[in-house]
Amino acid sequence: MSISGKTVLVTGAAGFIGFYLSKYLLEQGPSVKVVGFDSVNDYYDVSLKEERLRILGETAGREDTGAFVFVKGNLADKALVDSVFKEHQPEIVVNLAAQAGVRYSITNPEAYIEANIIGFFHILEACRHSQEWFSGGVKHLIYASSSSVYGSNKKVPYSVDDKVDHPVSLYAATKKSDELLAYSYGKLYGIPMTGLRFFTAYGPLGRPDMAYFSFTNKLVNGEKIKIFNYGDMYRDFTYIDDIIKGVASVMQRIPDEDEDGVRYKLYNIGNSRPESLLDFVEILETCLLEEGIIKKRGERELLPMQQGDVYQTYADVSALEEDFGIRPETSLKEGLSRYAKWYKEFYGDEKS
Numbered sequence: 001m002s003i004s005g006k007t008v009l010v011t012g013a014a015g016f017i018g019f020y021l022s023k024y025l026l027e028q029g030p031s032v033k034v035v036g037f038d039s040v041n042d043y044y045d046v047s048l049k050e051e052r053l054r055i056l057g058e059t060a061g062r063e064d065t066g067a068f069v070f071v072k073g074n075l076a077d078k079a080l081v082d083s084v085f086k087e088h089q090p091e092i093v094v095n096l097a098a099q100a101g102v103r104y105s106i107t108n109p110e111a112y113i114e115a116n117i118i119g120f121f122h123i124l125e126a127c128r129h130s131q132e133w134f135s136g137g138v139k140h141l142i143y144a145s146s147s148s149v150y151g152s153n154k155k156v157p158y159s160v161d162d163k164v165d166h167p168v169s170l171y172a173a174t175k176k177s178d179e180l181l182a183y184s185y186g187k188l189y190g191i192p193m194t195g196l197r198f199f200t201a202y203g204p205l206g207r208p209d210m211a212y213f214s215f216t217n218k219l220v221n222g223e224k225i226k227i228f229n230y231g232d233m234y235r236d237f238t239y240i241d242d243i244i245k246g247v248a249s250v251m252q253r254i255p256d257e258d259e260d261g262v263r264y265k266l267y268n269i270g271n272s273r274p275e276s277l278l279d280f281v282e283i284l285e286t287c288l289l290e291e292g293i294i295k296k297r298g299e300r301e302l303l304p305m306q307q308g309d310v311y312q313t314y315a316d317v318s319a320l321e322e323d324f325g326i327r328p329e330t331s332l333k334e335g336l337s338r339y340a341k342w343y344k345e346f347y348g349d350e351k352s
């Protein structure tokens with residue numbers, strides 16, 4: 001299913017991944033319309049979300065790009081979600097709005113239930129009723145899950161066929177719940193669905209709550225970096241362009257029916273090359289030194305494992321390769337170097 005001529009609803013459009021996806025879609029040409037939806041909450045620095053929205057407005061202002069409409073609102077507001085579907089009649093919906101973050105879920109569970117369970121339920125309901133509200137209704141719902149659903153999975157690499165019934169955080173539990181809710185709506189109401197388990201996305205204009213960003217801020221301020229599990233942790237860091245390439249490919253293909261006649265598919269989108277946390281810090285520091293953002297390497301404080309954290313994440317991306325012929329390919333050095341360049345430009349004198 002081509003994106004051309006389509007209206008795409010992107011929730012979480014002011015967020016990291018939603019911003020890049022919306023920008024990519026707008027750049028596909030004037031026949032594309034993107035409806036961005038986001039509460040622009042203050043879970044992290046709102047000025048980053050405002051900057052992303054500013055860039056989207058600027059992109060949409062060019063003649064060769066699609067149109068952008070932005071709705072500021074909460075997915076928990078069912079009437080608002082329904083009205084957006086009725087007014088804009090999206091053929092494709094990409095649900096990226098969520099309360100993200102593993103550690104925050106330990107102290108702020110409500111935010112996760114509101115956005116990831118109630119909010120997602122409202123998206124599913126609106127997709128269901130869209131068939132009554134406009135001709136053809138929503139043809140494909142793509143939604144974000146997370147590598148967190150693998151919990152303490154021992155088998156690597158992590159495959160979507162692995163049993164994932166032991167979440168180690170509420171965040172993971174809400175994401176796994178989304179997958180179950182989505183499947184049931186696919187089965188009951190015939191809505192084609194694709195779930196995406198993202199593995200640690202990073203890049204320019206990224207999320208300040210994530211390790212690479214908070215490490216950078218600490219290094220800039222000359223503070224010690226806290227490294228958990230004494231550095232014995234592995235993450236499959238995935239550069240944002242690779243994430244977007246994956247989402248864009250998946251969006252354009254409605255899944256085939258499974259043996260129960262349900263058009264439902266799950267994919268991992270990860271780099272499939274886990275890096276040790278200590279190597280990661282070394283590479284990050286090298287990139288920050290190269291840009292002159294820091295003058296020397298930082299001090300490390302090695303600490304035990306934190307609640308909610310997992311030992312490693314490692315994506316099996318064979319399904320993505322088989323179905324779409326793509327696999328993430330940006331190296332950590334290349335990706336972090338682009339991030340460091342952006343950080344210097346965005347924060348400039350203010351931080352250094």
Ligand SMILES: NC(=O)c1ccc[n+]([C@@H]2O[C@H](COP(=O)([O-])OP(=O)(O)OC[C@H]3O[C@@H](n4cnc5c(N)ncnc54)[C@H](O)[C@@H]3O)[C@@H](O)[C@H]2O)c1
Binds near residue numbers: 014040096099119145
């Ligand atoms: N970035 C990653 O490494 C990663 C990894 C795994 C999964 N994910 C998932 O991918 C999706 C996008 O993540 P991101 O990194 O862009 O996060 P993000 O926090 O940058 O973006 C999420 C956006 O959703 C908005 N939002 C939150 N609750 C909302 C609500 N109730 N109603 C409307 N808007 C709301 C926020 O304001 C934010 O702008 C999320 O579902 C996240 O759980 C991300």
